Amino acid sequence: MNSVLDYVAKGLGVRIVGAPGSGRSTLLKNVVAKLEEDGATVYTMFAAPALAAVPFAGILSLGLDLRSRTIGILGIVDLLSVQMARTGVHLIAIDDLENLDRESSAVVDVLRSRSNVPLITTMNDRPFQAKSSGHLVSIPEATVSLTPLGYEQISKLIMNTLGHPADVNVVAGILNKSGGNLRLAVRIIETSVLSERLILKDGRWCMNGTKLMNEHLHGTVEALLQGLRPEEVRALNKMSLLGPSPVDRLVAAVGEEVLDTLEYNGLISVIEGPDHNLLAAVFPPIVDDYLRAHTLSSRRILQSAVTDHVVEEPGDHHVQAADDLLSASMVVLRAEMGSNHAAATRYFQQRLHSLEEQHYQAWERDRSLSNAVAVLNVYWGAPTNPHRIQEVLRRTDSDRGETTDLFFFTMSLAWWQFSREKNLPGAIATMHALSSSQPELRHEAEAFLMFLATSNGRISSHQDQQLPDPTVQGPDGSIIPAVRGLLELYRLNPQGALGALDSAVGTGNCRRFDSFIRGMAMLSSGREEEALVMALDCREKALQDVDQFAFVSQSYIAALSLLHHGLFDEAEYLMGRAFSLGKPGFLVDSLHSAMLRLSSLRDAVPRSALGATSEAHGRDIGPVPGIGTGLHDLAASRPASAKAFDERASRSIERSLQHGFIFEAMHTGLFALGLLPGPRIRGLVGKILEDRGITVHHQLLTIADAAIEMDLPRLRHLLDTYVLDGDTFQVSMVLRGAEQRCQLSGEPGAAAEIRRAAKDFTARFRMAGTLLNFRSEPPGSSLTLREIEVALVAGQQSNQDIAEQFGISIRTVESHISNALRKTDTTTRKQLADLIRNAPKPMASGSPGVSPTSA
Helix, strand or coil: CHHHHHHHHCCCEEEEECCCCCCHHHHHHHHHHHHHHCCCEEEEEECCHHHCCCCCHHHHCCCCCCCCCCCCHHHHHHHHHHHHCCCCCEEEEEECHHHCCHHHHHHHHHHHHHCCCCEEEEECCCCCCHHHHHHHHCCCEEEEECCCCCHHHHHHHHHHHHCCCECHHHHHHHHHHHCCCHHHHHHHHHHHHHCCCEEEECCEEEECCCCCCCHHHHHHHHHHCCCCCHHHHHHHHHHHHHCCEEHHHHHHHHCHHHHHHHHHCCCEEEEECCCCCEEEEECCHHHHHHHHHHHHHHCHHHHHHCHHHCCCCCCCCCCCCHHHHHHHHHHHHHHHHCCCHHHHHHHHHHHHHHHHHHHHHHHHHCCCHHHHHHHHHHHCCCCCCHHHHHHHHHHCCCCCCCHHHHHHHHHHHHHHHHHCCCCHHHHHHHHHHHHHHCHHHHHHHHHHHHHHHHHCCCCCCCHHHHCCCCCCCCCCCCCHHHHHHHHHHHCCCHHHHHHHHHCCCCCCHHHHHHHHHHHHHHHHCCCHHHHHHHHHHHHHHHHHHCCHHHHHHHHHHHHHHHHHCCCHHHHHHHHHHHHHCCCCCHHHHHHHHHHHHHCCCCCCCCHHHHHHHCCCCCCCCCCCCCCCCHHHHHHHCCCCCHHHHHHHHHHHHHHHHHCCCHHHHHHHHHHHHHHCCCHHHHHHHHHHHHHCCCCCCHHHHHHHHHHHCCCHHHHHHHHHCCCCCCCHHHHHHHHHHHHHHHHHCCCHHHHHHHHHHHHHHHHHHCCCCCCCCCCCCCCCCCCCHHHHHHHHHCCCCCHHHHHHHHCCCHHHHHHHHHHHHHHHCCCCHHHHHHHHHHCCCCCCCCCCCCCCCCC
């Protein structure tokens, strides 16, 4: 700006040259403001591509009163000449000169031929354009070029835009992707924060993943591509797939004229390669990212046309550090969420149906045990065809075949009897018959019977002794390690579960449990991010292998990990994809029902609203989260007091402990602690984790202690010294719940302090998740009208005065106050009165519309 002002002070015209988005319009506005501040009169015209063909559009932007004279080029020149003849300094400023309409350009040209009025213009840095340069040589002029931003400028831009500095990777990434273009850099900064590509850690902006491209940048990139012809767009798409390519090869592929036009529009960058050949690539790089993502996801025909030349994008399969596991997974998952997953689901179903039909037809031709196992193997995950399953189970020749196939067939029969026919005695008899006829399968049969007993609702404390020694190996692909691993998983012993798998040998059908047990073991030990990464990888492989069993089970693991971080949209997407495949068969149908309950946690609908989407008479508890109804019922409840919720949640946790489902008890406890923290919940969760030597949730439990006890100085200290871990979202939930607990207990001051602490905590760590909207009943909603009336004055009056005021006995007053204290979980008469007075809604039981004030 100083350079422009210096040239103007010397009586020179100034041409401000820069690429679109380089800041030339902003610079012109600042120059005009400074000149007007110094007393000059500046006639500023604003041009735009849409107005280039509109006569006198530039002149009309001056805001002159042209109604009193005939509009014409010379008439307007006369009017402006009269105004510029007045005392003072006069200048003309034109923004975006190349888009100025012909009539306005003629006015300026004639006007400047009559007087040497300085002219300040902005224009593109593209090569010569005859229509916009002819009138610029009538008087001496200077040129100010706006060069691309450098590293230091980008760093200052981030600081000015976001208020905090950024680390090296962020500055370098924005500089690279924007090509130094100011407008693009600003948009990348703004949208990266909006889409959480950048997060604030310890007062410094850091990368949350590996990419800056996000959906909020699409409009900005599309504006750069506006006006291109179809062949030019196709050329850019091909170049984005090819990467930097020799110019001579591109000339042969897309044509010299097309390349010339793209370079003229600033959409191609040409550099010299290592062998001195010219290489051309799409520019700015963010445009290349946009085109490549769209081409790879939806332009299959175009991609196949240049498949031999496609260069794999670097970094796509880069192994992430531990701190970036969650963010990297989110990048992959959100990219999938924006793709055509409906078509992918349909393709998966078609392949699965074809696979099922192929195996069933083979079984019809030869009803052998191996062909039956192939059919049942599909039905372990695919939506079941009851008629076909019953046909296979009833008519298969099971007298000949491999021992492993016989066990798998009999196990499937027993599970069908148990899960679909509700015939547990029949299932047990089936496995006993196998054990009697095949002594070598006795241990496997006993292991599966143990799994049936567990699935029926309880883990025996003596089941470890009933299982065979893990060093004794059964047949190839024995189910014993899987059952042992599941039992250890249910007991919250992740190391024991992994140890059971490591003792297994073979690659039989039962090894398909391995990835599920390993993922759940990671979850139970607090390694949610690692579990998510593994689950997404296995889920992708399941899609390729047409394995709905693995797809559903891995979707369940990924959803639990995402829910732990409050990423409800992503979790619901994964579960929705699993739901779209239809209700799965055999063993994973329980996980399907669990996900149906988990998917409704955010809305907290009553159990009856689930209707036919889950089991009509589900158990209160289950071996893993969501299989029981207790977790969902806690989210759907509206407790009248913090004490009531604490007791209800504790009873649910204790029931799980009594049945041996420690994993589910721990998960329910952590979930309930975030809804409405209470001392009994905290004590149970702490004891579960302490007994098993799990320390990953130590910070969360310590903060919960301080919040429950309303020890505000200690709580502030714990939050200020908090070290980022996997429980950041859970801590935010605990703070939200603690605030509500204080409100329910009649402590509005403490609630306000916790709310401020929670706000500071969230701003510091840029929590990605969405807090669950858990609602409690209004304080005192269970009180009668008389109890409300007595409670309102209990803080200021004695029992004697209250008795005289309402015409009741002192003993009755004492009874009302005692009941009100118990129902509201308050401890003093003043707390009780303040709670009722500050309640937001009518509370009188059976008396709608009665408010504390009217009472």
